[in-house]
Amino acid sequence: MNYVEYVRKVCEDRNIPVSTLEKECGFSNGYLNPKKSPKKIPYERAVLICQRLSIPLSTLGYPDDESIFHFSQDEIMFIHSFRRLSKSNQRTVLDNIHFLLSRQKEEEKEAL
Numbered sequence: 001m002n003y004v005e006y007v008r009k010v011c012e013d014r015n016i017p018v019s020t021l022e023k024e025c026g027f028s029n030g031y032l033n034p035k036k037s038p039k040k041i042p043y044e045r046a047v048l049i050c051q052r053l054s055i056p057l058s059t060l061g062y063p064d065d066e067s068i069f070h071f072s073q074d075e076i077m078f079i080h081s082f083r084r085l086s087k088s089n090q091r092t093v094l095d096n097i098h099f100l101l102s103r104q105k106e107e108e109k110e111a112l
Contacts, residue, residue, distance in 0.1 A: 004037045
């Protein structure tokens, strides 16, 4: 059983439609099709899948690591929304984030 088949089996055991998992992780419909998907799921996508299914990363062939980010629902929604933006709007969002971070850093210096 390859990794995609394993993920599909976990979804089946938990009564989670694979299409729902794909959508929640921001993947295209059919990404987890065992006939079309890669044999090894890319690390970034494996992390999303494991977080959503609450399974160890090692089940998808990667070492478990305490330093892996555990995204909040707000962060997941941000990522999904960000991916739907045009490249130009994504650049605007990133520019705004950089601006806010630099402003925050200045405010923290002033507070000292």
